[in-house]
Amino acid sequence: MNGPPAALLRAYARTAYTVAEGRAVARIGRRSPSVDALLQRLGSRQGGFVTAWNPLSRRMPRGWNDRALARLRQASRRLPRAEGWGIGRSWSEAHLLVGADPRRVLVLARRFRQHAIVAVRAGAPARVVHAHGAPLDLSTPRPRDR
Numbered sequence: 001m002n003g004p005p006a007a008l009l010r011a012y013a014r015t016a017y018t019v020a021e022g023r024a025v026a027r028i029g030r031r032s033p034s035v036d037a038l039l040q041r042l043g044s045r046q047g048g049f050v051t052a053w054n055p056l057s058r059r060m061p062r063g064w065n066d067r068a069l070a071r072l073r074q075a076s077r078r079l080p081r082a083e084g085w086g087i088g089r090s091w092s093e094a095h096l097l098v099g100a101d102p103r104r105v106l107v108l109a110r111r112f113r114q115h116a117i118v119a120v121r122a123g124a125p126a127r128v129v130h131a132h133g134a135p136l137d138l139s140t141p142r143p144r145d146r
Helices: 005-014 031-042 062-075 103-112
Strands: 014-021 025-027 046-050 081-087 092-098 116-121 127-130
Touching: 005 025, 005 127, 014 031, 014 092, 014 127, 025 031, 031 092, 031 103, 062 103, 092 103, 103 116
Parallel strands: none
Antiparallel strands: 014 025, 014 081, 046 092, 046 116, 081 092, 116 127
């Protein structure tokens, strides 16, 4: 299966992934001591940002998105987590930072029809991980989608 379109990858790269009321922020390709500290408070050394909003990047009404996020909360209820927002240039989406092995977070992403998660590990830069494949390297241009 092909990865997300190049425009979507650029959107991931430009987004600020916030949690704990904006006190912790992750950005693709950067380390975040504030996210590391939050992971530690959650009892985890790694995790992933995942949403249930706008499945497969199709905009849905706010009420629909809120109900989907409630189902994601229910599905992740046994895992440590924090609430937050992904904030892009002209949009935002509610998400969860789930303190667990990113493979567990990918299961949630697939269940809620998401293209990818943002994986974080203490002391390491945040990275996009395609829900149906390997980590995506946003530092090199991808060939044009066909």
